[in-house]
Amino acid sequence: MEKRRKTKVVQIGSVAIGGDNPIAIQSMTNTDTRNIESTVSQIIGLEISGCDIVRVAVPDQEAANAIAGIKKGIHIPLVADIHFDYQLALTAMENGVDKLRINPGNIGSANGVREIVAMATERKIPIRIGVNAGSLEKEILAKNNGVATPAGMVASAQKHIQLLEEAGFDNIVVSMKASDVRFTIASYESFAKEYDYPLHLGITEAGILRSSAVKSAMGIGYLLLNGLGDTLRVSITGDPLEEIEVARDILSAIGRYEGKRKKVEVISCPTCGRTEIDLIGIATEINERLRGVDKNIKVAVMGCIVNGPGEGRAADIGIAGGKNKAVLFKKGEIIRSLKEDEIISVLMEEINKM
Structure with missing residues (x-):
């Protein structure tokens, strides 16, 4: 630059x-x-x-x-x-x-x-x-x-x-x-x-x-x-x-945002044949819910363990999918395992605590 x-x-x-x-x-x-x-x-x-x-x-x-x-x-x-x-x-x-x-x-x-x-x-x-x-x-x-x-x-x-x-x-x-x-x-x-x-x-x-x-x-x-x-x-x-x-x-x-309103950044993978959860639906819902959140945080929504842990180290919080489940991580550290139907609610709950 x-x-x-x-x-x-x-x-x-x-x-x-x-x-x-x-x-x-x-x-x-x-x-x-x-x-x-x-x-x-x-x-x-x-x-x-x-x-x-x-x-x-x-x-x-x-x-x-x-x-x-x-x-x-x-x-x-x-x-x-x-x-x-x-x-x-x-x-x-x-x-x-x-x-x-x-x-x-x-x-x-x-x-x-x-x-x-x-x-x-x-x-x-x-x-x-x-x-x-x-x-x-x-x-x-x-x-x-x-x-x-x-x-x-x-x-x-x-x-x-x-x-x-x-x-x-x-x-x-x-x-x-x-x-x-x-x-x-x-x-x-x-x-x-x-x-x-x-x-x-x-x-x-x-x-x-x-x-x-x-x-x-x-x-x-x-x-x-x-x-x-x-x-x-x-x-x-x-x-x-x-x-x-x-x-x-x-x-x-490009690292130039200095606005008064904080910015949530969501990173999510494009999905592939390894994905075993509804990542598209989950990522879409999380993006929608985060539109009104005023926090400077990075959230990772990853479909499997191939890139999930690596991206997790760069994110403040996120999930990586498995078969009908996902792991929740913060700063690259796995916190707990989640059932697919609780991924969104638990992730949003943890983000709101941050």
Whole structure:
């Protein structure tokens, strides 16, 4: 793992990103922002799951006005996602939003950008420039026969950054998202050679859970292992809570998870012809039950004695199967033998004691 790239530090409400600060997990609500109650309810669920920063869409003035009510009901920084209308950004900031996600080049007139910068500077509100391969400017696409390229992504970011810097603003975060993993990686790597602004990582339009988890682990994981990235979002077509779980899994897998919520790691074997218990059912049930457990522990669920004892030495607690039974171990030491129908209940009982 390469040493983490040092960037400017940006403060988003109570969360600092960049520099040596922990990599923050972000998500976005899929509720109607104008419905304050449902939006707050979803954000509270995200908070409990380990979300550090949350973004909401602000498509109109009613949604911008709702920011004030949403802020009152949540405990993590709130980001307003705004396109085309700079007045919405001003209203969102007036109502207490902690960060803006805009592209200055499509937010309105130069005067509008200056008004946003003036208020953002006064209130110390950072701006994320979100470059997306699917919405590059026509003049940039025209330089490559209408095809998006990593160089075009960087050019777009440079254009938006210049608009802010010329207005005297550098409290900036940048993202360079695409749905193609290698394209995304190349875009972030190229940008990082030119600027030291913090990077928000993500593979956009990544699909439903399995597709997104694979693409995000490959793309985001690669960038993190190579020292890039200060916040991340796993974009999933579905429940935003799944985004947090996958994000935590990615960070945990590379030893970078530093969230307030503790992380249970379950290791389980893929099963084979030696397995003589319902390991798939047991592992599935244990994973489900451990979703709400707030502990930093490693749990091993192994199908037989071939790898069970070895994995047991690396786990805090676990089981290794036999014929219609299993042994329970802690730190590699066998504690007792269990009947198959008591494996789950006894294992959970012991985990709860830890």
